[in-house]
Amino acid sequence: MSSIFSQATSVPATEPAVDLARLDRILEEFKSVRGSLIPILQRAQDAYGYLPRQVLNHIAARTRYPLADVYGVATFYAQFHLERRGKHLIRVCDGTACHVRGAARNVEILEKRLGLVPGATSADYEYTVEVVYCLGSCGLAPVAVVDNQVCGRLTPEAMIHHLQTLPQSKADNRNGNSSHGS
Amino acid sequence: MAREVTSPAAVANITINGRRLQAVTGQSVLEAATAAGIRIPTLCHHPRLPAHGSCRLCLVEIEKQRALQPACTFPVSEGLVIRTETTQLTEARRFALQMILSERSHYCMFCTASGSFENTDCELQRLSYEHGLNCWDYTPHYEQRWPVDGTRQHFVMDHGRCILCRRCVRACSSIAANHTLAVHQRGTRTMIGADDDVPFGRSSCISCGSCLQVCPTGALSERHSAFTGHGTDFKRHKAVCQGCAVGCGIEVLVRDNQLARIEGDWDAANGGLLCAAGRFEVLQPKPPRIRTPLLRERGKLAPVSWERALDCVAEKFRRAERVACLASPRLTNESLTALTLFFNETMRTNEVALLYGEAPPLNIGAPASLADVADSDCIVVIGGNPMEHQRVAGYLTRRSLDHGGKLILVHNGSTPLDRFADLHLELEDISHPGASPFERLHATYHLRAQSLNQLKRMVETALKPVVLYGSGLSTTVYAAMRTLPVQARFLPLIAGTNTRGAVQLGLSARPVSGEMLYLMAADDLPNPAPLPNRQFTVVHAAYQSTWTDSADVVFPGLMWAEKNGHVTNLEGKTLEVRPLILAPPEMRPAWKVLLQLSERVGRSLTYDDICAFAGNRQPERSAV
Numbered sequence: 001m002s003s004i005f006s007q008a009t010s011v012p013a014t015e016p017a018v019d020l021a022r023l024d025r026i027l028e029e030f031k032s033v034r035g036s037l038i039p040i041l042q043r044a045q046d047a048y049g050y051l052p053r054q055v056l057n058h059i060a061a062r063t064r065y066p067l068a069d070v071y072g073v074a075t076f077y078a079q080f081h082l083e084r085r086g087k088h089l090i091r092v093c094d095g096t097a098c099h100v101r102g103a104a105r106n107v108e109i110l111e112k113r114l115g116l117v118p119g120a121t122s123a124d125y126e127y128t129v130e131v132v133y134c135l136g137s138c139g140l141a142p143v144a145v146v147d148n149q150v151c152g153r154l155t156p157e158a159m160i161h162h163l164q165t166l167p168q169s170k171a172d173n174r175n176g177n178s179s180h181g182s
Numbered sequence: 183m184a185r186e187v188t189s190p191a192a193v194a195n196i197t198i199n200g201r202r203l204q205a206v207t208g209q210s211v212l213e214a215a216t217a218a219g220i221r222i223p224t225l226c227h228h229p230r231l232p233a234h235g236s237c238r239l240c241l242v243e244i245e246k247q248r249a250l251q252p253a254c255t256f257p258v259s260e261g262l263v264i265r266t267e268t269t270q271l272t273e274a275r276r277f278a279l280q281m282i283l284s285e286r287s288h289y290c291m292f293c294t295a296s297g298s299f300e301n302t303d304c305e306l307q308r309l310s311y312e313h314g315l316n317c318w319d320y321t322p323h324y325e326q327r328w329p330v331d332g333t334r335q336h337f338v339m340d341h342g343r344c345i346l347c348r349r350c351v352r353a354c355s356s357i358a359a360n361h362t363l364a365v366h367q368r369g370t371r372t373m374i375g376a377d378d379d380v381p382f383g384r385s386s387c388i389s390c391g392s393c394l395q396v397c398p399t400g401a402l403s404e405r406h407s408a409f410t411g412h413g414t415d416f417k418r419h420k421a422v423c424q425g426c427a428v429g430c431g432i433e434v435l436v437r438d439n440q441l442a443r444i445e446g447d448w449d450a451a452n453g454g455l456l457c458a459a460g461r462f463e464v465l466q467p468k469p470p471r472i473r474t475p476l477l478r479e480r481g482k483l484a485p486v487s488w489e490r491a492l493d494c495v496a497e498k499f500r501r502a503e504r505v506a507c508l509a510s511p512r513l514t515n516e517s518l519t520a521l522t523l524f525f526n527e528t529m530r531t532n533e534v535a536l537l538y539g540e541a542p543p544l545n546i547g548a549p550a551s552l553a554d555v556a557d558s559d560c561i562v563v564i565g566g567n568p569m570e571h572q573r574v575a576g577y578l579t580r581r582s583l584d585h586g587g588k589l590i591l592v593h594n595g596s597t598p599l600d601r602f603a604d605l606h607l608e609l610e611d612i613s614h615p616g617a618s619p620f621e622r623l624h625a626t627y628h629l630r631a632q633s634l635n636q637l638k639r640m641v642e643t644a645l646k647p648v649v650l651y652g653s654g655l656s657t658t659v660y661a662a663m664r665t666l667p668v669q670a671r672f673l674p675l676i677a678g679t680n681t682r683g684a685v686q687l688g689l690s691a692r693p694v695s696g697e698m699l700y701l702m703a704a705d706d707l708p709n710p711a712p713l714p715n716r717q718f719t720v721v722h723a724a725y726q727s728t729w730t731d732s733a734d735v736v737f738p739g740l741m742w743a744e745k746n747g748h749v750t751n752l753e754g755k756t757l758e759v760r761p762l763i764l765a766p767p768e769m770r771p772a773w774k775v776l777l778q779l780s781e782r783v784g785r786s787l788t789y790d791d792i793c794a795f796a797g798n799r800q801p802e803r804s805a806v
Contacts, residue, residue, distance in 0.1 A: 066361030071378040
């Protein structure tokens with residue numbers, strides 16, 4: 001298991017085999033509902049943490065939505081992710097207020113400590129780092145949201161502290177079970 | 183595309199550019215203007231595709247509307263006052279064009295599509311000329327590289343020339359009903375993609391080329407005709423595709439007596455839709471042509487005059503006990519008529535058959551047209567694979583499914599239609615074992631009574647059922663089809679371009695016997711099975727092949743685009759086939775050679791004899 005201070009690379013591993021039984025249960029629920037592609041994708045992402053190719057293919061095969069449309073919708077909306085994401089999601093705001101109050105330093109420390117540029121996921125699927133533009137908490141600038149917890153008036157030191165207090169997953173938990181609303 | 187009109191008499195009085203007009207409520211402003219002869223510039227719009235309204239070229243001023251409105255999506259209602267040519271509109275259109283041009287690398291001088299003339303390949307360039315755009319207001323990012331996808335065999339996608347008008351996407355879904363293309367990503371990263379963003383050549387694309395035909399720029403370009411000329415350099419001829427029994431309407435672009443490109447005829451029954459075979463494969467390189475008559479002397483084929491070759495064949499035929507004839511189903515009704523007359527009357531033999539080509543019984547019930555297939559709410563495909571052998575009929579079947587139609591598949595093995603089937607029934611092989619390959623043509627498949635009843639129950643609930651049925655089914659199955667409800671329409675899945683015309687002349691695919699063989703190969707190429715060895719073989723063919731290599735006499739024949747006559751398609755429609763290019767000087771049509779042979783054999787036929795049977799009359803005639 002990698003500690004948060006080891007250098008993690010941002011190259012995603014090949015997709016693990018996906019258990020499609022969970023998806024089948026979701027599809028069964030929406031069987032007779034027209035116009036249900038987005039809810040299906042949302043539920044599938046809740047189940048798998050992201051939308052693996054196999055899941056998109058299976059949705060197209062089981063519904064009559066063409067694969068091209070399933071993929072089109074999944075890539076249109078920012079809420080859907082086609083690559084496996086980390087267990088912990090760190091969203092650093094770089095909106096105007098946070099930007100002038102030094103958000104760049106918080107992004108920098110993540111890059112330094114986790115080796116993750118914005119948008120990247122660590123090789124052990126522990127962390128995903130995102131830069132977002134305004135979280136609506138400009139009074140707390142600079143701000144970041146770590147696993148749905150708002151961290152205001154953030155300094156690089158405070159950022160490290162927040163990372164260290166995150167619960168660590170077991171080494172064998174590699175199935176990407178976690179999900180994060182966005 | 184015509185919008186649905188709520189009531190047939192819903193006429194609306196509108197004004198366009200001060201002209202008072204009557205239009206249909208609910209149709210688009212663009213349609214109303216076009217009908218009145220008023221041109222509104224368009225780019226993303228295509229009259230055969232659902233309106234999309236994304237390019238902002240067809241903007242018009244409509245009184246009481248806050249902003250400029252796209253004419254292609256704005257519905258006509260009573261009292262609309264519309265202006266299509268104002269300074270504000272010209273500016274708005276120029277701006278839209280500038281934005282489109284700035285987005286990707288529209289470098290016209292390196293593009294095969296040209297827009298400099300009326301009959302244009304590139305609508306973007308033409309509109310730019312029209313709007314006087316001679317410089318960039320917004321400089322494109324030339325440093326940005328856009329991918330070029332050349333993974334499809336017959337046409338190439340250059341994303342740099344794509345304007346994201348979605349015509350290709352709409353054609354792929356509404357014309358081909360294949361749904362391979364969609365818009366992927368969003369914003370500045372928006373791309374036209376296939377399936378889950380795989381290269382086109384590895385996607386579910388069927389290469390029907392519908393997207394290519396509607397693309398308004400050089401984003402999609404065909405390999406065969408690329409850089410061979412601009413739109414105006416080609417002559418366009420309406421013609422009939424002779425690739426299979428569907429007989430699709432095509433438009434052939436010809437330059438310097440060469441076939442350059444084939445497009446689907448929008449006005450024909452196929453409505454612009456073609457398959458890869460009819461649009462592209464037909465233009466692929468062929469074996470060398472047979473250019474003069476050839477005669478085998480001292481074991482080698484050597485060029486001779488027509489006189490010499492005809493004399494030699496006539497001499498052999500006069501002394502022959504029995505001459506057999508095999509004919510390609512790609513021949514015209516006229517040639518097939520001449521052939522049956524020559525062999526039945528002049529040669530007094532009944533050993534005349536088709537080389538291949540299967541047709542099921544034609545008198546099952548009310549005939550279906552191709553339009554009925556696309557419009558059906560329940561399609562039965564029994565004993566055939568239209569997705570392979572009558573592809574456009576297969577694509578139209580898929581189109582009916584998009585409108586909520588049901589699909590009943592009755593066949594063994596797998597076809598691309600399988601995943602759409604609401605009911606899948608298996609056939610049982612009841613042909614006698616150990617049959618020779620030729621007899622296997624007539625393999626018999628049976629559908630058990632229980633399954634037949636299941637099929638019947640489903641068809642009974644449909645309003646417009648269409649049955650696509652193949653050959654080789656048991657008599658019980660055909661009999662059962664005759665008892666389907668009266669609203670059912672039937673379309674035979676016939677193999678071979680003009681097999682239906684041949685069947686009406688009493689021909690069928692069967693083995694023939696005789697010590698001499700006359701093979702009318704037309705522009706067919708041999709299937710792997712070699713011909714049985716005969717004492718003397720005459721081959722009338724357009725191309726060199728193993729058939730002509732083993733022949734004793736070879737006559738040079740015409741290829742499809744040089745023929746003149748008629749073919750009968752699977753619907754039973756007689757379609758006129760006209761020459762699109764000039765044949766090389768020595769080529770003669772099959773019927774003409776047979777007339778000349780008949781003179782030499784001694785019981786001569788005349789041109790009138792052939793016309794009496796062929797022409798546009800039903801060439802129905804039982805075998806002697």
